[in-house]
Amino acid sequence: ELDDRRQQREITLHVDLSPDYVVPQANATLLHTLLRNLLSNAIKYNHEGGQVRVLGRPLPAGGYELRVEDQGPGIAPDNVPLLFDRFRRFHATGPKAPEGYGLGLPIAQTIAQFHHAELRAESELGRGTAFVLDFAS
Numbered sequence: 001e002l003d004d005r006r007q008q009r010e011i012t013l014h015v016d017l018s019p020d021y022v023v024p025q026a027n028a029t030l031l032h033t034l035l036r037n038l039l040s041n042a043i044k045y046n047h048e049g050g051q052v053r054v055l056g057r058p059l060p061a062g063g064y065e066l067r068v069e070d071q072g073p074g075i076a077p078d079n080v081p082l083l084f085d086r087f088r089r090f091h092a093t094g095p096k097a098p099e100g101y102g103l104g105l106p107i108a109q110t111i112a113q114f115h116h117a118e119l120r121a122e123s124e125l126g127r128g129t130a131f132v133l134d135f136a137s
Helices: 002-008 028-044 104-114
Strands: 012-017 051-058 064-069 117-124 128-135
Touching: 002 028, 028 051, 028 064, 028 104, 028 128, 104 117, 104 128
Parallel strands: 012 051
Antiparallel strands: 051 064, 064 128, 117 128
């Protein structure tokens, strides 16, 4: 489903995960849900013909950082701290508005916390948004 939506919007996907990282005591189903939510948002809020990048790297102090980046319009700085509030949405409404209820990011954050990871957003208006998941060592 995500790949179909990505192809419809002509969004390219770039994945660079090095090296593989094993989350200790992970719930694979929950992690799949978390990543699906982040990828879905990166596709949904990206520009047509944009790019989604998934980057993973070990952290210098141990652990692992996973980033999901888009090239969408970005999020206003005042709204970034509110992204993980339930039912909060920051885009246009009407017939062309993206579908959803504003629950994907709060669910993703809860799953991250369950895995002792930190989920945060980095965004710049006009340049895009990155959701960063830091797994402690």
